Amino acid sequence: MAVRTEKIQSLTGSAPLTLPKTLPSSSKGVQVSTTGVISSPDVTNTLSHKTSSIGSDPGWVLLDHIEVDEGETMKVVNSSTTYPASDIYCYEVHFNIISNYNNNGSEIRFSPLRSGTRSPNGNGRSGVRTYYSTGSGMEATTGDVGGSGTGSANSNYEFFQGIKMEGMSNPGLSSYSMAFDKDTAPLGGTYGGDGGLNGSFRYYNGSGYAGTITSDTGTFGRRSHGNSYNDWRLGETHFAMPRGNSPTHTGKVNGFECWNQNGGPGGNSSYTIMGFMQLYGMPKTTS
Amino acid sequence: MASLIKTNKISTPGGEEFTLPTTYPGTTSSLTSTSGGQLGYGSLGFSSDVLSSDNKVINTNAGTFFESSVQSGSLVDKARIKNDSTATAVTLDIVPSLRTGQVAANVQFVTLHFCGVCFSDSGFRPTIQLLDSDNNNVISNSNANQAMRSYHNSGGSFSNQSKDPNVAYMPLLYNESYRPTGASAASELFNQTALRNGTAMMNGYVSMMIISSDANSDTDTSGSRFGAGGLILSKNNFAFRYESSYSSSSSNSIIGSYGKYVSKQQTLNNPTKIKFYTHTGTTVMNEGLFWTETIMNPGKTT
Numbered sequence: 012m013a014v015r016t017e018k019i020q021s022l023t024g025s026a027p028l029t030l031p032k033t034l035p036s037s038s039k040g041v042q043v044s045t046t047g048v049i050s051s052p053d054v055t056n057t058l059s060h061k062t063s064s065i066g067s068d069p070g071w072v073l074l075d076h077i078e079v080d081e082g083e084t085m086k087v088v089n090s091s092t093t094y095p096a097s098d099i100y101c102y103e104v105h106f107n108i109i110s111n112y113n114n115n116g117s118e119i120r121f122s123p124l125r126s127g128t129r130s131p132n133g134n135g136r137s138g139v140r141t142y143y144s145t146g147s148g149m150e151a152t153t154g155d156v157g158g159s160g161t162g163s164a165n166s167n168y169e170f171f172q173g174i175k176m177e178g179m180s181n182p183g184l185s186s187y188s189m190a191f192d193k194d195t196a197p198l199g200g201t202y203g204g205d206g207g208l209n210g211s212f213r214y215y216n217g218s219g220y221a222g223t224i225t226s227d228t229g230t231f232g233r234r235s236h237g238n239s240y241n242d243w244r245l246g247e248t249h250f251a252m253p254r255g256n257s258p259t260h261t262g263k264v265n266g267f268e269c270w271n272q273n274g275g276p277g278g279n280s281s282y283t284i285m286g287f288m289q290l291y292g293m294p295k296t297t298s
Numbered sequence: 299m300a301s302l303i304k305t306n307k308i309s310t311p312g313g314e315e316f317t318l319p320t321t322y323p324g325t326t327s328s329l330t331s332t333s334g335g336q337l338g339y340g341s342l343g344f345s346s347d348v349l350s351s352d353n354k355v356i357n358t359n360a361g362t363f364f365e366s367s368v369q370s371g372s373l374v375d376k377a378r379i380k381n382d383s384t385a386t387a388v389t390l391d392i393v394p395s396l397r398t399g400q401v402a403a404n405v406q407f408v409t410l411h412f413c414g415v416c417f418s419d420s421g422f423r424p425t426i427q428l429l430d431s432d433n434n435n436v437i438s439n440s441n442a443n444q445a446m447r448s449y450h451n452s453g454g455s456f457s458n459q460s461k462d463p464n465v466a467y468m469p470l471l472y473n474e475s476y477r478p479t480g481a482s483a484a485s486e487l488f489n490q491t492a493l494r495n496g497t498a499m500m501n502g503y504v505s506m507m508i509i510s511s512d513a514n515s516d517t518d519t520s521g522s523r524f525g526a527g528g529l530i531l532s533k534n535n536f537a538f539r540y541e542s543s544y545s546s547s548s549s550n551s552i553i554g555s556y557g558k559y560v561s562k563q564q565t566l567n568n569p570t571k572i573k574f575y576t577h578t579g580t581t582v583m584n585e586g587l588f589w590t591e592t593i594m595n596p597g598k599t600t
Contacts, residue, residue: 018302024320027302041329043339047322049329062373062591070373070591100378100488100587101413138539139452141553151450154551215414215501219491224413224501225537225553250537250553252499261491293413295488295587296378 068296069094071103075266075290080186081111081283083275087290088127088266096125096265099292101224102214108286109187109207110271114178114200115236117271119208119284120157120168123221124266131169132221133157135256142229142247154251159259163276170223170249171272173234173242176282177206187285207286208232212249214267219258223249266290307335371407376589381486384418384582387575389429390590399596402431403568406595408506410572415500415538415586416487425577426468426504428530428569436530436569437560439466447471449554467577470504470536471554486585498550500586502536504572511568511600528566532558568600 020027028047035051042050062070072094075087087104089096108119122129138154155170177184181199189195190204210230212223229246267290274282309315316335327339375390392408410426428436448458449471483489487497509529534556560566572590 014303016301016303019308019318020302020304021318021320022304022306024318026320026322028318042326043323043329044326045322045324062371065373065376068373068376070376070589137452137551139450139454139537139551139553141450149448149450149456151452151454151456151553153452153454213413213501215499217414217488217490220487220494220497220499225503225535227503227535248535248537248553250501250539250551252497252539252551254539257493258491293411293587293589296376 069294071291071293073289074099074292076287078187078287079285080188081285083278083280083283084268084270085284085286085288086124086266086268087288088124089290089292090265091292094292094294096216096263098294099216099263100295101216101293102264102267103211103226103291103293104214104267105211105289105291106269106286107207107209108174108269108284108288109177109184109190110174110274110282110284111177111179111184112271112282113176114206115176116234116242117174117176117273117282118171118234119174119269120165120171120272120275121212121267121269122157122168123214123264124268125260125262125264127266128161129163129167129268130161130260130264131157131167132159132219132253132258132260133169134159134259135253136169136222136251137254138222138249138251140247140249140251142244144245145241145243154249156251161260165270165272165275165278170251172208172230172247173232173244174208174271175206175233175236176271177204179204184285187287205233210247214264215252216264218263219261220252221258221264222252225250371591371593374590374592376587378587379583379585380483380488381416381481381584382483384481384584386580386582387573388583388586388588389571389573390588391570392572392590392592393570394592394594400594401599402570403511403599404594404596405508405568405570405592406598407593408508408569408572409591410504410506410574411589411591412503412574413501413587414488415588416498416584417500417581418584419581421579422576422581422583423578424470424500425575426470426532426534427466427573427575428506429571429573430567431570433571434567435466436567437467440562445556445558447554447556449552452551465577468504468532468534468556468558468560469577470502470534470556471552481584488585498539500536500538502534502538504532504534506569506572507531507533508568508598510598511566528560528562528564530560530566530569532556532560534558 018027018029031050039051074089079085122131136156141151157168158166160167179197179200184197211226211228213226215224225248229248231245233243235242271282273279307315307317316337319337323339330338330340372394374394377388379385393402450456511528537553539551
């Protein structure tokens with residue numbers, strides 16, 4: 012028999028507990044607030060770190076995660092007050108990016124953000140990037156060089172990575188989430204689903220001398236258009252730093268933004284991107 | 299007015315009794331219960347500590363369970379050099395705090411990460427050594443070493459080496475540098491904003507798979523058969539700009555990889571520390587962040 016009441020209280024205490032009024036939608040942990048209100052919110056299993064801490068020295072801290080169904084750009088920002096940008100020695104960004112348009116090759120441009128604004132130090136950089144490609148094996152080229160402007164202009168990128176855009180149909184891939192639902196996912200398009208860019212990069216967060224460094228996994232994806240399996244680039248890693256020019260932008264990076272080279276603000280609105288990005292930071296030691 | 303029931307205990311129709319707490323929690327907490335039914339307040343969700351579980355791992359060969367707990371990758375040690383002092387070596391622990399049932403020999407996969415590493419002069423030859431619990435070198439000349447190194451420079455040129463270096467350490471590709479003006483934390487490259495032509499810097503990681511200290515030594519201690527003794531596999535990746543003097547035009551950058559295994563026809567002690575140092579000269583490091591991450595395997599006991 013159920014006893015109906017809103018509060019229960021120990022006879023020997025002065026702290027009544029207030030019962031929740033609704034049932035959770037699935038099994039969840041029960042919380043008690045500092046005023047005794049019992050609830051079952053979705054926040055009990057929040058994972059805030061990728062690796063553990065040693066005393067006060069943290070390992071990789073998860074700073075931001077986004078999942079975009081379709082948009083001009085994708086952006087992750089470090090808004091942490093516990094580990095602000097000035098405390099991060101290097102970042103690691105994980106992503107799966109799909110650009111849905113016409114099955115052709117294109118590029119995804121990346122820019123660091125300072126105070127949330129694109130601020131690449133592209134001029135005067137040098138470096139190298141390596142990758143495995145179909146047919147040629149291990150290859151290398153000079154490091155990417157982008158622009159050094161401020162703001163959302165298309166040329167304000169620091170490095171880029173090739174991508175084959177999706178050209179799927181019946182229906183077109185208009186959102187990221189529909190790709191994971193068998194009732195709504197596109198059914199048409201030869202070689203559909205082989206586009207996109209996956210992987211991660213690391214970024215050294217010096218005040219002026221900042222840039223991509225070697226990554227645990229690198230990135231994986233196709234670069235060319237069409238339906239023949241050419242020009243895959245696997246395990247692509249970048250290293251580039253300012254060399255002969257003073258850094259145009261100084262101060263610590265607090266995030267990253269990416270967009271299709273033909274899209275983004277002011278670009279062709281058909282060149283959208285979708286996917287997820289995660290931003291991790293490795294704080295400098297507290298000692 | 300909200301209805302309120304005052305009672306010391308509440309119970310289910312089956313008779314299980316739960317005793318109510320008498321205070322509020324200091325912060326938002328999960329509701330917990332002891333085996334005696336005393337309700338209370340516990341920690342909420344995951345902490346920043348490693349994810350761990352006491353669930354047993356099935357050992358299908360033996361049809362039993364490993365006794366040790368399962369543990370995710372964990373940060374083990376971390377060190378930073380800030381240009382206000384120098385270091386000839388950085389030695390970091392690779393054995394995490396052991397949980398119930400774990401032993402140091404459970405250490406299976408270790409990665410040393412390094413970022414923004416600068417050296418005070420040319421002549422630094424980045425090198426890895428593993429130390430056992432008595433701080434003795436694990437890698438020695440008597441080990442059977444095999445190595446493969448390759449790298450690409452900024453012009454796309456490729457160099458590949460596959461050989462037995464026959465040395466008592468794991469050399470990485472070399473790096474040269476020069477110290478920023480002013481030996482203080484204020485002049486640390488990490489915080490510099492002014493032009494410094496062609497600044498050198500090293501980044502990367504070294505991953506070690508510790509196979510066993512004494513693999514299969516009972517059956518074959520004399521031959522060169524794989525698995526005759528202790529075995530460690532290593533895979534390294536790094537990227538850096540190397541410069542021994544100021545340059546506004548040089549593009550001396552490298553991305554390289556380096557694989558190696560170390561085996562021995564006798565016991566190869568389990569490492570407990572990893573050391574990053576130079577194998578020639580006395581050149582020192584003046585800057586950089588180093589940290590180790592480890593994954594434990596409860597099935598690895600030797």
